[in-house]
């Protein structure tokens with residue numbers, strides 16, 4: 100038996116990569132609208148109501164509108180947008196954190212944001228285990244490849260490169276209030292909004308998300324914070340059974356993001372600690388279009404369809 104999957108937004112950056120991952124899989128029958136029909140609401144509504152699972156790869160408003168087109172109680176949904184990540188009735192599609200069984204049983208699954216995937220993978224298990232406090236104002240510094248901004252940002256970077264006026268580094272989110280903050284706060288159970296400093300570099304894909312932990316300063320405020328080794332051990336045990344998430348124990352002097360990063364659905368976690376134990380830098384390296392978007396959507400789709408969790412995923416690491 101095959102699962103019929105409609106990709107709404109299949110001509111976009113995330114949608115195209117999901118279609119590539121599903122490729123010629125015999126267990127999936129793909130529904131993709133032709134170019135002249137892909138924005139035709141009647142055609143979209145028909146496809147959404149006919150499929151087993153709809154994967155929405157759309158801007159937030161279009162994703163909300165797509166949900167309003169569902170007229171049955173059978174179509175299941177994976178939404179790659181920000182629209183439903185903290186909405187009631189939706190399961191947050193991060194199986195390693197919320198439980199594969201919850202995603203498998205879910206009707207409405209919200210795919211996590213790319214930056215929150217790195218942040219939550221690091222912080223949520225440590226807060227839940229009491230190794231980091233919930234009431235600390237966490238900061239995260241992150242860089243993303245420019246495909247993270249979809250077709251518009253790809254065009255901007257590639258046309259500037261072509262004109263010989265390439266953007267090497269783009270700091271943004273300068274007014275704060277990034278759309279990823281609510282899901283990071285809610286899913287990690289934090290008392291405060293994290294302070295988020297995102298940036299884009301001149302590479303197509305890939306991202307590094309860093310969370311600095313001023314251990315000694317926090318301890319001087321009588322907060323309970325573990326040391327680097329305890330954090331690394333806790334993360335290693337938490338992700339011990341995962342095919343996609345790994346925790347590095349390698350000694351390193353630099354963490355690189357290569358411009359030629361191949362597509363990967365893995366997520367690598369790092370815990371760097373000062374020798375005197377006073378400071379820690381938690382870091383996550385992933386492909387924004389892999390575990391940060393399309394790979395996560397395919398993982399969730401596999402679970403929801405009762406198929407092997409990593410079917411069709413790219414398991415080679417970045418190294």
Ligand SMILES: NC(=O)C1=CN([C@@H]2O[C@H](COP(=O)(O)OP(=O)(O)OC[C@H]3O[C@@H](n4cnc5c(N)ncnc54)[C@H](OP(=O)(O)O)[C@@H]3O)[C@@H](O)[C@H]2O)C=CC1
Nearest residue numbers: 108110111112113156157161179180246247249250387392
């Ligand atoms: N890129 C990334 O790394 C990540 C993206 N996401 C999220 O995934 C979603 C898709 O992003 P991304 O693929 O990057 O964006 P893109 O801009 O590359 O693609 C969006 C696609 O949606 C189409 N579209 C827009 N409005 C409608 C509509 N009303 N009906 C049908 N199709 C429509 C666009 O059409 P057209 O081609 O004509 O513009 C485009 O093809 C967004 O919500 C994004 O935030 C999530 C995690 C990471």
Ligand SMILES: CC(=O)N[C@@H](CCC(=O)OP(=O)(O)O)C(=O)O
Nearest residue numbers: 179180181212213214243247248
């Ligand atoms: C580089 C870049 O612009 N990135 C996007 C986030 C991509 C993403 O995860 O988007 P969703 O939350 O909508 O899924 C941004 O910061 O808005």
